[in-house]
Amino acid sequence: MTRMSISTDVREIRGLGDSWTGWRPTTTVSSMAAAFLIAFACAATVLAIFGVGERGTSIALRVTARWSFFLFWLAYTGSAMARLFGPRFAGLARRGRDFGLSFAAAQVIHVGLVIWLFYLAPGSNGGMVFFWVGILCTYLLALISLPRIRDSVGPRLWPTLRTAATEYIALAFAADFILGPLQTNKLGTHPLTYLPFALLLLGGGGLRVTAYVRQQLHANEIQRL
Ligand code: HEM
Incomplete structure (x- = not known):
């Protein structure tokens, strides 16, 4: 039996599937724990500096959203x-599920802050269905990514x-990083807090469309051959 087939068998026994070459038992869980703890530390620091009232919570929401966006x-x-730039990025592609699950772990803090904000300002929870669907997509993806x-x-x-x-989650980010700031002119008044994220999001969408088109071609x- 070759080394490759042994490692494939081990992955199958663990139920990890093909995309988990190089997986170590603790990688996924430790990435998720790290993502969660960093989000927690960011929120705790912001709340310690700006207070646990509405202002501090709102800033903490913005900070945790940016951290989770990085993972997303x-x-x-x-x-x-x-697919577009070759094997140099294969490691990144292979760890896609790790990053996705880490994003889901970091978003737990965002949701926690949202619940805290609702507690501080009851009645402010209307009109957010669009974002709750984003949360639903996040945890649905996490659930469905379980091999079984x-x-x-x-x-x-x-x-x-x-x-x-x-793509729905990307749309939720676009609503906050592109659409909202365009409507309120925040892109003009706070360019550094919005523009890099808006450009990354648009660039990411562009990369995905280009890779898809290239694959189809x-x-x-x-x-035809
Ligand atoms: C996958 C789902 C979600 C994504 C992608 C997301 C994304 C974001 C982003 C990017 C920001 C920063 C906005 C800024 O800097 O102006 C933010 C802040 C915020 N989010 Fe979320 N969010 C999600 C879910 C939710 C949910 C479910 C709620 C509540 C129903 C919510 C409430 C808020 C609030 C209140 C802020 C602070 C806005 C401010 O004070 O300017 N988010 N979110």
């Missing part, structure tokens, strides 16, 4: 970058669900 972006663009559930969803439905949920070429 890596999950969002990793495989597109590997992913296998029962099937290889046809899983990529569709993953793409739909991921390649598939068509193969079919």
Whole structure:
């Protein structure tokens, strides 16, 4: 038995599937724990400086959103970058699920702050269905990425669900980093707190579309041969 087939068998026994080459038992859990703790530390620091009232909570929400966006972006663009720019980015693509689950772990703090804000200002929780659907997508993705559930969803439905949920989350970020700031002119008044994130998001979307189009063209070429 070759070394590769042994490692494949071990991955299968652990139920990790093909994309988990180089996986170490603690990687996913420790990435999630680190993401959660960093988000927690950011929120605690902001609340300690600005207070636990509405102002401090609102700033903490903005800070945790930016940290979780960083993790989301890596999950969002990793495989597109590997497809477009080659094996240098293969590691990033391979760790897509780690980044996605780390994003979900960091978002727990965002949700905690949202609940705290509702407690501080009861009645301010209307009109946020759009963002709650984003949270639903986040944890649905995390759930379906579990090998056993992913296998029962099937290889046809899983990529569709993953793409739909991921793009929805990207849309939620776009609402806060692009649409909202454009409407309130925050892009002009606070360019550094919005522009880099807006550009990363647009760039990430562009990379994904380009990688998809290239893959389709390649598939068509193969079919014609
Ligand atoms: C996947 C889902 C979500 C994403 C992607 C997201 C994203 C963001 C982003 C990017 C910001 C920073 C906005 C800024 O700097 O102006 C933010 C802040 C905030 N979010 Fe979320 N969020 C999500 C879920 C939610 C939910 C479910 C709620 C509440 C219903 C919520 C309430 C807030 C509030 C109140 C702020 C602070 C806004 C401010 O004070 O300017 N978010 N979120």
